[in-house]
Amino acid sequence: MKKRLATVSLAGCFGCHMSFLDIDERILDLMKLVQFDRSPLNDFKKFKKRCDIGLIEGGCCNEENVHTLREFRKNCDVLVAIGQCAIMGGLPVMRNAIMHAEDPLRECLDTAYLNSPTVFNASNDIPNDPALPLLLDKVYTCAEVVKVDYQIPGCPPSGDTFWLAMTFLLKGTAADLPYELIKYD
Amino acid sequence: MAKTKVIEIEPVSRVEGHGKVSIHLDDHNNVQEARLHIVEFRGFERFIIGRPFWEVPVIVQRLCGICPVSHQLAAAKAMDVIVGAKKLTPTADKIRRLMNYGQIMQSHVLHFFHLCSPDLLFGFDADPEIRNVFGIIKKMPDLAVQGIMMRKYGQEIIRATSGKKIHGTGSVPGGVNKNLSVQERDSFLKEIDQMKKWALGALALAKNYTLEHIDMVREFAAFNSSHLSLVREDGALDLYHGNLRAIDAGGNIIFDQVDYKKFNDYIMEEVRSWSYNKFPFIKSRGHIDGWYRVGPLSRMNTIGFIDTPEAQKALEEFKGLTKGKPNHMSLAYHWARMIEVLHCVEKIEELLTDPDLQGNDLLVKGDRAEEGIGVVEAPRGTLFHHYRVNKDDQVTYCNLIVSSTSNNEAMNRAITKVAHDHISGKPKITEAMLNHVEVAVRAYDPCLSCATHALGQMPLIIEMYDVNGSLLERKGKCL
Ligand code: SF4
DSSP, X not given: OOEEEEEEESBSOSHHHHHHHTTTTHHHHHHHHXXXXXXXXXXXXXXXXXXXXXXXXXXXXXXXXXXXXXHHHHHEEEEEEEHHHHHHOTXXXXXXXXXXXXXXXXXXXXXXXXXOTTEEOTTOOOOOOTTSOOEEEEEEOHHHHSOOOEEEOSSSOOHHHHHHHHHHHHHTSOOOOOGGGOOOO | OOOOEEEEEOSOXXXXXXXXXXXXXXXXXXXXXXXXXXXXXXXXXXXXXXXXXXXXXXXXXXXXXXXXXXXXXXXXXXXHHHTTOOSOOHHHHHHHHHHHHHHHHHHHHIIIIIIIXXXXXXXXXXXXXXXXXXXXXXXXXXXXXXXXXXXXXXXXXXXXXXXXSSXXXXXXXXXXXXXXXXXXXXXXXXXXXXXXXXXXXXXXXXXXXXXXXXXXXXXXXXXXXXXXXXXXXXXXXXXXXXXXXXXXXXXXXXXXXXXXXXXXXXXXXXXXXXXXXXXXXXXXXXXXXXXXXXXXXXXXXXXXXXXXXXXXXXXXXXXHHTTTSOOOOTTHHHHHHHHHHHHHHHHHHHHHTOGGGGOSOOBOOOSOOSEEEEEEEETTEEEEEEEEXXXXXXXXXXXXXXXXXXXXXXXXXXXXXXXHHHTTTOSSOOHHHHHHHHHHHHHTOOBHHHHTOOSTTOOOOOEXXXXXXXXXXXXXXXX
């Protein structure tokens, strides 16, 4: 039986997904072992079936990220946080520090609408359409929102790291990664 | 007014990053409006403020894992100005160019083979079970392997010049931090003929697809627009450096050979309430008519010629289709992209045989400046980076206009047209119809990761929730 694998990119840069594809021709071997469920690489927008493994790139910066992450927890036996963004918030988490500024909102607005020489905003309207998900008060890591089973560090983890970690995960054991493959960049 | 209902395509898949489409319909399923929303923001322009300038190329590339090199290079070019590096050493200039060609090659190949080829090869309305890269691997393994190996080649070039395949450190203010070793060079040279053969094959595939479906391609998401890109001084395609040229829908010059350091005088961005992505336009033409397109299709329209023989031949054929007039077909982006892949392979070959790549003179500096602007042609189009740095080496200002933002208006027009043509008035709306809309978005290869970068461009935080969903704070418009 092939294992079912789901992947998603939350508040990340997609680099972790790209790095996953850096397993290059080994993807042919991987496909003998796994069946892809929901993933940005195909057009399944919802879970089709319960999955063995879910890979999460990116932390949570809006309500939709939280919702998606909870869906993943509900539908995956093993949840793996991939990359610095998912594990520690990564660069987007730098906005949390600004949130402690005296008037962060004002600051954001000033940067956005007053001080940028290229802005044209005739109506002074601000993006507020109901189609846009609400932003969270700060960026959360995956583990702050749901239980995470494993973490693979790196920004991004290299293709080799992905490959080795996947082989362990598919066997159902914790990955024993050699020192050279664990990077906190 | 008649009630409208809304269909959402969410998330838009097989594109890079996060976005959704909403289609507003009346009771008879007539399309009122279709919108591509950029739904996320991460905040680079604001939180970079206060950081030391030499960190910037490394930080900003984390906007995007598909085109990190473009951001690294645009930022490094801006920082060259800050450190007073008027002219890079030949080694530094050529290493950066090599990196850029590797990047455009891998990004275009990924987009074509991994993300879009399923639509083209299986059909827009094929079964979603196979309409993806895994389907291609299953049904056309040879082709899939070509795509995988070409992307790998581009990624390896990036690793050799930048240190890592994704988010490396190669370009630094004033130059680069390594040259290319003879071993690295030789391993790339060994494979270059194979790459050229495959690039020609991919080009033929994209071209034949266009010609075989020409009636559909002429109609599908096609509309007139202006086009913008960098061009070299002699009008040649140059993906790393040049001056700005914009043409209107008829191919007439709007402006030409404009020093990109003056881009603020030529381009502005409109804010609209329903997307975190802004809508850039050419100032002189105003915010209604001033919108333009960027990227491979636009480059084929703006440039005079390509300075590598095979790609030039391909360009002539491409231009023949529209008798030398600008090509406005969204689906022709694919063909244009594959011409560029061939060009990159030819350029990589040219560079690899250049002994300057083994030079040891990597860095220059001069008088410090306070303001730097860097512009490159990214895979998806012209990319603008603008910074100010104070005496303590801290960034005090940052403004980025990313390629996919420039295509914002165009993508919205594309999906609106497709929604009108393929969904309006239909009694039942199917998955296949909705995939047509996504095919239109994909033609632009939007980098929604890039487009979500802005906190500086962030709208008002409307409501703030904590992670448990309880409302923390609500703010109205306070401007
Ligand atoms: S960890 Fe790095 S590569 Fe992965 S999503 Fe975050 S910034 Fe991108």
